[in-house]
Amino acid sequence: MLANPHTARLYRTIVGGLGTLVVLIGLALVPLPGPGWLIVIIGLFIISSEFHWAQRLLRFVRDNVERWTHWIMAQPLWVRWTTGAVTAAFVAVIVWLTLKLTGLPDWVPDLRLFDVIGLH
Structure with a gap:
């Protein structure tokens, strides 16, 4: 299916659009109680399946959350x-x-x- 360049481009566009929509919904929910940041991260997971920049961003987020968790637990x-x-x-x-x-x-x-x- 993705061997065809037109299909691959369409697939990447759909994945990017869906992931961006999920990220935007998550960002809108961030100031409210609930899973706003979790929804943002899920959106990044979706986007990162097709885009390397999103993989790097997701790695950055994961590393900083891990660093924060270790820091707060050491206090x-x-x-x-x-x-x-x-x-x-x-x-x-x-x-x-x-x-x-x-x-x-x-x-x-x-x-x-x-x-x-x-x-x-």
Whole structure:
């Protein structure tokens, strides 16, 4: 199938387009809680199946995530806990801001807590 240059070019275009779409969706989801970065990496995996630059980028990402993981695990427990708490606070602020801008979904029960934190 890919011996034909036209088919190979079409295949690479489809793979590149699909991978780019997945990366863009992931980037749009990064500030929200959830798997934004994981989706970006999946998109890079898709693109890297056909493009060497994406393979190098994926290797760079993998190496830096591994380096970060080793660094954070080598830190004292208070540093790890503080990093986790700051990350959780950041995610909480993003969730609050998202709900403040978009409003609470209709299926969410009417709780007094939402009045206290300014979401009603």
